[in-house]
Amino acid sequence: MNIVIRKAEQSDRETIQGLLLGAGVSAQGVEEQVDGFLLVEAVDGGQRSAVGTVGLEIIDGQYGVMRSLVIKKGANTADLGAELIRLFVAYVETTEIRQLYLLTQSTAAPLFIHIGFSTIHREQLPEAVAQSPHFLAYKNQAAVCLVKTYTSTSYPHPHVDSVNK
Numbered sequence: 001m002n003i004v005i006r007k008a009e010q011s012d013r014e015t016i017q018g019l020l021l022g023a024g025v026s027a028q029g030v031e032e033q034v035d036g037f038l039l040v041e042a043v044d045g046g047q048r049s050a051v052g053t054v055g056l057e058i059i060d061g062q063y064g065v066m067r068s069l070v071i072k073k074g075a076n077t078a079d080l081g082a083e084l085i086r087l088f089v090a091y092v093e094t095t096e097i098r099q100l101y102l103l104t105q106s107t108a109a110p111l112f113i114h115i116g117f118s119t120i121h122r123e124q125l126p127e128a129v130a131q132s133p134h135f136l137a138y139k140n141q142a143a144v145c146l147v148k149t150y151t152s153t154s155y156p157h158p159h160v161d162s163v164n165k
Contacts, residue, residue, distance in 0.1 A: 002042075002043045002044075003040060003041070003042060003043070003051075003080060003083075004040070004041045004043055004048070005038055005039070005040050005041075005083070005084060005087055006038065006039055006041070007035070007037075007038060007039075007091075008034050008035065008036075008037035008038065008039045008053070008055075009034075009035075010034055010035070012034060012037070012039050012050075013030060013031060013034045015039070015050045016030055016034060016037055016039065016050075016053050016055070017030050018050075019050060019052065019053050019070050019072070020053070020068050020070055022070075022072075023068070023070040025068045025070065026068065026133075026134065026137035026138070028133045028134070028137050029057065029067075029132075029133035029134060030055070030067075033055055033056075033057045033067065034055075036055050036056040036057055036058065036067070037053055037054065037055035037056070037067070038053065038054050038055070038084065038087065038088060038091065039052075039053050040052030040053060040071065040080065040084060051071065051072045051074070051080070052069075052070055052071040052072060052080065052081075052084060053068070053069075053070050054066065054067065054068065054069040054070070054084055054085075054088050055067030055068065056088070056091065056092060056095070056100075057132060057134060058095065058097060059128045059129055059132055060126075060128045061096070061097075062096075062097055062098045062099070063097060063098070063099055063100075063101065063126055063128060063129050064092055064095065064097040064099070064100040064101065065100075065101050065102065065129060065132055065134050065135065066088070066100060066101070066102035067134055068134075069081065069084065069085065069088075069108075071084065082111075085111070085115065089115060089116075089148075092150070093150065097150060098149065098150055099126075099147050099148065099149050099150065100117075100147065100148045100150065101125065101129050101135075101145065101146070101147050102117070102145075102146050102147075103134075103135065103138050103143040103144070103145055103146075104143060104144050104146065105138075105141065105142065105143045105144075109144045109146065112146050112148075113146070115148075116148050117146040117147060117148045118146065118147055118148070119144060119145065119146055120145050120146065120147050121145065122145050125145065
């Protein structure tokens with residue numbers, strides 16, 4: 001069995017919603033954000049079956065919200081989850097967002113801290129993020145809020161790459 005992680009398409013909307021609802025997490029807003037999701041598929045004998053997903057919701061062009069990382073229970077769940085997180089963070093780095101936010105109700109907070117996230121209080125969220133459908137869906141639930149700040153690595157940097165002659 002092989003694993004394929006790919007960018008989701010509109011035709012994957014119901015599959016993603018099914019994965020999220022099957023894991024007991026909110027699927028609210030997936031219709032509008034499906035192109036920001038990654039889909040994990042197990043390939044066995046030419047047959048593909050969805051086994052996981054994670055989404056990126058971009059807000060106001062500068063904030064990102066990590067949407068519901070879900071992996072179906074089974075063999076190599078931890079390894080697959082770690083690989084999906086690694087690829088998701090790399091995917092986010094291709095965008096122009098400045099900060100990536102997420103909520104977790106699991107014991108995953110230390111993992112996210114290990115890869116560069118910091119815990120914050122919900123009161124510190126930008127208003128646009130706090131009012132996003134994903135954050136509103138968990139407004140009354142206990143969850144750890146985390147943020148990762150990105151700095152530009154694009155070139156050229158005008159103040160650094162220009163040489164006075």
